[in-house]
Amino acid sequence: MKTFAVFVFSLLSAAAAVAEPILIRDGRVVTNAAAGVIENGDVLIDNGRIAAVGADIAAPRGARIIDADGGWITPGVFAAMSQVGLNEISGSGAPDDASISGDRVSAAVDARRAFNPGVSAVPVTRIEGVTRAAIAPAATGTMFSGQGALVSLDGRPDSVFGRPFLIVELGETGAGRVGGSRAALWPLFEAALRDALEYPGRYRSGQGGVVLNEIDAAAVQSYARGHGLIVVHIDRAADIRELIRFKRANPALRLVIHGGAEAWLVAGELAAAGIPVIVDPMANLPDRLERLAARLDNAALLHAAGVTIAIAPSSETMDAHQARLALQLAGNAVANGLPWDAAFAAITRTPAEIFGVSTDLGVLERGRIADVVVWDGDPLEVSSAPTAVFVSGRDYPLVSRQTRLRDRYNPAND
Amino acid sequence: MRAYLAAAAAACLFAGGCATSGDADPAQLTASAPAAVYPSTYVRRPGPPTLFRGGTILDGAGGEFAAADLLIADGRVVALGQNLAAPQGAEIVDAQGRYVTAGIIDAHSHLGVYPSPSIQATSDGNEATQPNTAEVWAEHSVWPMDPGFERAVAGGITALHILPGSANLFGGRGVTLRPVLGARTVQEMKFPDAPQSLKMACGENPSRVYGSRNSSPATGMGNVAGYRQSFAQAQEYRRNWARYRERMAARTADSEGDPPTPPDRNLELETLVGVLEGEIVLQWHCYRADEMAIAIDVAREFGFRISAFHHAVEAYKIADILAQENICAAMWADWWGFKIEAYDGIRENIPFVHAAGGCAIVHSDSDVGIQRLNQEAAKALSDARRAGLTISRAEAWTWLSRNPARALGIDDVTGTLEVGKAADVVLWSADPFSTYAVAERVYVEGALMHQRGAARSPPSDFELGQSYWEAGQ
Numbered sequence: 001m002k003t004f005a006v007f008v009f010s011l012l013s014a015a016a017a018v019a020e021p022i023l024i025r026d027g028r029v030v031t032n033a034a035a036g037v038i039e040n041g042d043v044l045i046d047n048g049r050i051a052a053v054g055a056d057i058a059a060p061r062g063a064r065i066i067d068a069d070g071g072w073i074t075p076g077v078f079a080a081m082s083q084v085g086l087n088e089i090s091g092s093g094a095p096d097d098a099s100i101s102g103d104r105v106s107a108a109v110d111a112r113r114a115f116n117p118g119v120s121a122v123p124v125t126r127i128e129g130v131t132r133a134a135i136a137p138a139a140t141g142t143m144f145s146g147q148g149a150l151v152s153l154d155g156r157p158d159s160v161f162g163r164p165f166l167i168v169e170l171g172e173t174g175a176g177r178v179g180g181s182r183a184a185l186w187p188l189f190e191a192a193l194r195d196a197l198e199y200p201g202r203y204r205s206g207q208g209g210v211v212l213n214e215i216d217a218a219a220v221q222s223y224a225r226g227h228g229l230i231v232v233h234i235d236r237a238a239d240i241r242e243l244i245r246f247k248r249a250n251p252a253l254r255l256v257i258h259g260g261a262e263a264w265l266v267a268g269e270l271a272a273a274g275i276p277v278i279v280d281p282m283a284n285l286p287d288r289l290e291r292l293a294a295r296l297d298n299a300a301l302l303h304a305a306g307v308t309i310a311i312a313p314s315s316e317t318m319d320a321h322q323a324r325l326a327l328q329l330a331g332n333a334v335a336n337g338l339p340w341d342a343a344f345a346a347i348t349r350t351p352a353e354i355f356g357v358s359t360d361l362g363v364l365e366r367g368r369i370a371d372v373v374v375w376d377g378d379p380l381e382v383s384s385a386p387t388a389v390f391v392s393g394r395d396y397p398l399v400s401r402q403t404r405l406r407d408r409y410n411p412a413n414d
Numbered sequence: 415m416r417a418y419l420a421a422a423a424a425a426c427l428f429a430g431g432c433a434t435s436g437d438a439d440p441a442q443l444t445a446s447a448p449a450a451v452y453p454s455t456y457v458r459r460p461g462p463p464t465l466f467r468g469g470t471i472l473d474g475a476g477g478e479f480a481a482a483d484l485l486i487a488d489g490r491v492v493a494l495g496q497n498l499a500a501p502q503g504a505e506i507v508d509a510q511g512r513y514v515t516a517g518i519i520d521a522h523s524h525l526g527v528y529p530s531p532s533i534q535a536t537s538d539g540n541e542a543t544q545p546n547t548a549e550v551w552a553e554h555s556v557w558p559m560d561p562g563f564e565r566a567v568a569g570g571i572t573a574l575h576i577l578p579g580s581a582n583l584f585g586g587r588g589v590t591l592r593p594v595l596g597a598r599t600v601q602e603m604k605f606p607d608a609p610q611s612l613k614m615a616c617g618e619n620p621s622r623v624y625g626s627r628n629s630s631p632a633t634g635m636g637n638v639a640g641y642r643q644s645f646a647q648a649q650e651y652r653r654n655w656a657r658y659r660e661r662m663a664a665r666t667a668d669s670e671g672d673p674p675t676p677p678d679r680n681l682e683l684e685t686l687v688g689v690l691e692g693e694i695v696l697q698w699h700c701y702r703a704d705e706m707a708i709a710i711d712v713a714r715e716f717g718f719r720i721s722a723f724h725h726a727v728e729a730y731k732i733a734d735i736l737a738q739e740n741i742c743a744a745m746w747a748d749w750w751g752f753k754i755e756a757y758d759g760i761r762e763n764i765p766f767v768h769a770a771g772g773c774a775i776v777h778s779d780s781d782v783g784i785q786r787l788n789q790e791a792a793k794a795l796s797d798a799r800r801a802g803l804t805i806s807r808a809e810a811w812t813w814l815s816r817n818p819a820r821a822l823g824i825d826d827v828t829g830t831l832e833v834g835k836a837a838d839v840v841l842w843s844a845d846p847f848s849t850y851a852v853a854e855r856v857y858v859e860g861a862l863m864h865q866r867g868a869a870r871s872p873p874s875d876f877e878l879g880q881s882y883w884e885a886g887q
Contacts, residue, residue, distance in 0.1 A: 091753035092618055121751060237882070265882060282782050286561055286877065287530040293882035317782075321751035328789065331849035382789045382849050383796035402750070402760045409730050410762070411769045412802035 021046040022395065023059045024374060024388070027068025032075055032349045033363040043073050045370040048393035053364050066388055068374050074344070075364050076131025076371030076391065077379075079323035080278050080312035080351035081231075081258055084125055084133050085115040085151060087320050098320060100140040107166060107192075107212065108219035109146025111135050117151070117159045121321050123400035126153040128324035129373040129386045134355055136167050136231070138315070143174040143189060147219060148231065150355055154391040162357045165229040166220065171239050171259070172290045173315075186242065193250075196220035226252035229355065231278075233258050233315045236290035237265040244273045256354050259314050261291040264298045267305035276308035276354050281333035283314050299346070300337030310354055311346040331380035343380060369393075452553070454604035456592055459861035463487035465500045466841060469509025474516025474815035475830035478808035484514050486837035489860035494831055507855065513846055516815035516831050517572025517838030517856065520784050521697070521744045521822060522724050522777035525563055526556030526576055526591075526600070530781065540579035541586060545624050545631060546644050548612060549681035550586035552576045556600040561874040562781040567593045567864045569785035570846070570853040572838035573605055575822050577724075580615035580699040581623045583631065583640045587685055588613050588697060590822050592858055595873035609695050609823040611721070612685055614641070616700035616709060617755045638708060645716040648686035651677070655687075695721040695823050697744075701755035703731035710739055722821040724777065726767075727759045733770035742773035742821040746783070747790035764791075764813060765798030765805055775821060776813045787814055792847035807847055836860075 022045040029041030031053055042057040043050060059065055083090075086098035097114035100106070115135060125133070136148030150162035168174070170189065175182045188211050195202070195209035199217040202209065209217050222228050234240055234257055244266070247255055257263065260277040263270060270277065281299045286292040302309050311330050312318065330343040338346075345362075352362030360369045370393035377384035389396050407413065464486050471479040471494060483498040484491070500506055527539035538555035541547040556576055566574065571593055578585035588611035591603040616637060625632030631640050654677040661674040688694035696713075700706045700723045713720050722742035723729065727750065729736060729743035736743055745767070750759025767774040776791045778784035795810040815838075819829025828836040837860035844851040856864035872878050 089751060089754050089757060092755070093622070094754060124750075262882070265885075282785075284565060284785075285530045285781055287532050287781070289531050289533070292531075292877075292880055319752065322748070324748075328849065332786070332789075335850045335852055380849060382792045383847060385796065385800065405758055406760045406762050406801060409733075409760075409766060410801050411733070411766060 021051065021060045021063040022066060022390070022393070023057060023063045024066045024068055024073055024372065027071050027073035027374060029053060029364060030072060030074040030344060031364040032345055033365050035365070041073065043364060043372055045372065045390060045393045048370055050364060050366055050368045050370045050372070052366055066374065069387075071377065071387060072375040072379055072384075073364070074129075074373050074375065074379055075348045075362055076373050076389070077129050077326055077347050078351035078362060079125070079130050079133035079326050080310040080347065080354070081148075081315070081318050082133045082135050082312070082323035083138060083318060083320040084121050084135055084153070084323045085117060085119050085320070086111060086135060086137065088116075088119050088121075090320055098136075098138045100137060100146065103141030105213075105215060106140040106142035106146060107144035107216040109137050109140055109144075110149070110164065110219075111137055111147060112149040112160045112164060115149060115151050115160055117155045117157065119320075120401040121323075122153050122155045123396075124321070124402050125323045126155070126389055126391070126396060127386065127398045127400050127403070128327070129375065129379060129389060130323055130326065131371040131373070131389065131391045132352075132361060133323055134165070134351065136165075138318075141177065143169045143177050143185060144192070144216065144220070145169055145233070150357065152391055154394065154396070162355060163228060165231050165355065166223045167231045167233065167258075169233045170243060171234045171236060172288060173233060182239065182242075186246075192220065193224045196224040223253075226254060229254045229256060231256050231258050235259045235261040235288065237262040237293065239290065240266050241269065244269050244275065247273050247275060258312070260302075261294040261298065261314070263307070264295065264301040265293055267302050267307055270302070271306035276310065276350070277302055278310045278312050278351075278354070280314040280317065281311060281329050281336065281338070283317075296332075296336040299333040299343070303338055303342050308350060308354070309342070309346050310350040311343065312351075327379055328382050331382065334380060340380065453601065454606045455599070455601040456594065456604055456606055457602075458489045458859045459594075459863075461489070461857070461861040463492070463501050463504040464507060464857070464860070465498060465504050466507045466509040466514045466839070469512050469514040469841070470845075471831065472513065472515040472808050472811040472846075473831040474811050475832060476806075476809050476812055476816075478806065481510075484831060484839065486839060486857065486860050489837055491831050491833050491835050491837050493833060507841060509841060512854070513842040513844065513851070515570070515811055515840050515842065515846060516829065517840055517858070518570045518787050518814045519818040519822070519829060520566070520571055520574040520778050520787060521722065521775050521818040522779045523566070523574045523576055523781075523784055524579065524779070525566060525574065525781060525784070526558065526560045527552050527578065528781075529557045529560030530562055540581040542579070542581035542623055545582050545620055545640050546584040546682055547578075547582050547586050548584040548644070548683075548685035550578065551589065551610070552578045552586060552613075553589035553600050553604065556589070556591070556603070558597045558600055558603060559874045559876050561872070561877050562784075563593045564595055564864075564873050565781070566784045567595060567856050567858075568853060568866070570788060570840040570842075570856055571784060572840070572856065572858050572863075573819075573822075573824065573828060574784070575611065575697070575818075577611065577613045577697060580613070580619045583615060583620050583637060584644060584682075584686070585613035585615060587611060587694065590824060593863065594858070595863060605824060609693060610688070611695045611697045611822070612689050614696065614698045616698065616705040617702065618753060619699070634705070638712060641712050642715065644682075644686060645690070645712070645718075648683045648690055649716065651680060651683040652687045652690060689718045690716065692719060695719075695821070697722055697724055697821070699724045701725050701727045703728035706732060707735065710735070710741070721823070722773075722775065725756075725779070727756045727763065729772075730760060730763045730766035731758075733767045733772055736767060737770045737772035740773070742775055742817060743767045744775040744777035744818070744821065746779070747776065747793040761793065761797040762801050764794035765801070765803050768805060768809070768813070769798075769803050773817045773820060774813050775817045777818070788842075788846040788851065789849055792849075795847060807845075810847070
């Protein structure tokens with residue numbers, strides 16, 4: 001019981017107050033930027049931002065010194081797609097804000113309104129070095145799976161940041177939601193965009209939408225005008241070609257593919273079209289008829305063709321609890337031919353770029369938000385783990401509900 | 415497996431001779447059925463004697479040997495040591511800078527019964543029609559052309575156990591397979607003489623599935639009542655058959671009257687009797703510590719043995735009990751939170767079971783996870799060390815090979831690289847506890863089943879000739 005009491009107190013004081021500058025010394029600094037990798041480098045954090053990156057940085061007066069001890073110092077990991085914070089438990093009939101049944105509301109579904117920074121998965125994920133996440137609902141009753149959000153995993157009340165994004169199902173799942181056929185899906189999708197472009201006029205006039213109800217049309221309008229990112233769930237090469245044709249006809253729209261199991265077959269066209277892909281490097285099974293050509297080196301082939309890639313679980317396997325597996329996914333992409341730098345960027349810098357927050361996040365450079373992780377080894381190795389995690393310059397203890405359970409039952413503590 | 419064969423022989427004796435014809439004495443029950451009527455037609459594929467030279471060897475029995483040689487021939491491990499001589503005609507594999515390990519055995523897979531592609535018609539793993547379907551056999555759902563088998567072998571899998579799903583209290587019989595690529599029938603994959611298993615399920619799956627149909631079980635207590643009622647019936651069924659056999663045995667050539675009528679066969683209860691007799695090994699899906707403890711009580715009431723708890727997300731809380739009861743725990747490294755019974759998952763579950771002296775197993779339950787169980791073991795091992803436990807990587811390899819072999823009852827044949835055991839061997843490009851290591855060669859009973867980068871047609875007929883593949887030629 002003694003440990004229990006300590007547990008409560010330390011959670012209350014989870015984030016050390018931001019006060020003194022912090023100098024992290026003597027690590028292998030992966031800047032993700034022009035400076036590349038700095039061996040025996042230092043990172044100075046001040047006032048929530050990175051104040052300096054380099055070798056032999058002098059400690060300012062009053063600075064707290066953290067010895068990286070030869071470990072790695074990197075930007076925080078950005079989970080490029082997840083449901084963290086949208087439920088405490090996914091199944092068991094427990095409430096789940098990631099899943100919306102019925103078609104009363106779809107595009108207007110707003111993950112920002114549901115994110116709970118207090119879920120136990122937030123510290124569980126954060127202590128593995130994941131400091132930011134794009135989160136998204138998994139299902140609605142229509143082709144629109146709602147709007148996702150960007151969140152910090154600092155567990156604080158103000159952790160939603162950046163702009164939301166819209167998720168559209170344009171493959172097998174989407175077809176299933178509109179009667180079973182892609183032949184119906186695309187005309188309905190285009191009609192939905194027209195509804196949104198004619199919002200609010202046709203709704204005020206009482207005409208209503210062809211596809212979208214009024215609140216969904218209101219939600220889609222800015223995306224239809226190219227003002228927000230549309231995440232498209234799509235896997236099949238033929239579907240991706242259709243998307244590329246659509247993009248050509250609607251150049252203002254900002255599109256990113258999530259999934260893309262067969263994207264390697266159209267890699268050159270994707271690169272030319274400037275459509276990034278959030279890819280799952282472990283998705284190598286023909287588990288759906290739209291993924292017959294899935295293969296382990298998809299990420300490597302896309303990268304080699306010049307496609308911008310981020311790495312995250314596919315939309316079917318992403319969940320609210322294992323966003324931390326982004327690192328293992330990236331490591332396996334390396335095992336299958338993706339250069340290490342590209343793989344690490346695909347879980348840090350590239351997601352920040354795709355979601356429009358790269359001026360603040362994703363690299364270790366002076367002036368950026370200080371999401372910094374110190375590791376005991378190569379972060380893409382499953383055997384490595386953080387020794388320190390900073391979110392916006394705050395030092396978070398490596399404590400979660402799981403580590404408390406571990407400590408309670410650890411035979412090494414007997 | 416020895417116990418299984420002994421039991422089979424005993425049953426044959428008991429029945430007064432082991433008939434092999436179609437009208438075999440049904441009194442043989444479970445013991446004879448798999449071997450005599452549903453045999454394995456697996457044949458070891460030929461391969462030359464092979465000498466792995468100068469690798470780091472993890473033997474699956476807890477041993478690590480640096481710069482050592484391994485010689486295999488005729489499907490068996492011939493020698494492990496230094497400076498072994500290559501026999502005539504042997505293939506020599508340079509293993510310097512590489513790792514040679516015992517093959518990985520997955521104690522929990524649904525390949526073939528939930529194959530790729532996953533569509534309604536291929537969803538063959540859960541006979542979710544009543545809470546006790548102990549009569550169904552997973553092997554009768556296995557589609558040998560599942561492309562997942564090839565992916566699994568590429569991850570170092572040399573044997574795997576296919577289980578029915580967990581919708582039912584009694585899901586049916588599981589089967590141990592060799593991942594024979596290109597096999598046309600499941601019989602060609604069946605691990606010879608491996609005992610069948612019975613899949614049982616604790617917890618929220620059965621009570622959700624049947625409770626939502628307003629039938630039993632709807633609760634945890636309904637689950638336990640369901641186990642007990644079925645085993646009580648199985649005991650009665652066994653007594654009826656024993657009585658019949660006694661009467662038959664008492665008859666002589668000049669006995670008068672009609673011979674006694676055998677009881678009706680009940681396939682469901684035959685399976686349960688197989689568990690009571692110890693011929694069928696019990697694999698019990700159970701997440702929570704308290705539910706595992708109750709399962710142990712049920713086993714004690716009816717006098718059967720639990721081979722392994724599967725998933726066992728809270729095994730770490732009762733690691734001492736599991737070790738004392740000699741029950742293995744087949745676990746994930748880090749899955750948690752996807753339902754309330756998985757809420758207390760911790761990354762040290764596997765090593766805490768190990769540290770208590772228990773039989774820890776890394777399992778997949780996933781067509782993706784099965785491709786890299788070595789990485790799951792690596793997670794568990796590194797987290798164990800951070801938690802202050804001292805576990806060698808050679809010990810950790812027992813989680814992938816010896817321990818699952820034990821839980822499946824095939825440990826007298828495989829699971830370690832001891833001399834005489836099956837030559838189930840993986841050559842890794844690097845330390846297999848690294849994410850970057852890949853299986854360069856995978857040998858199933860001495861036959862090269864997978865070679866990384868070797869050009870070849872897809873072994874699954876399903877994948878052969880697909881347009882993307884043809885385009886790549």
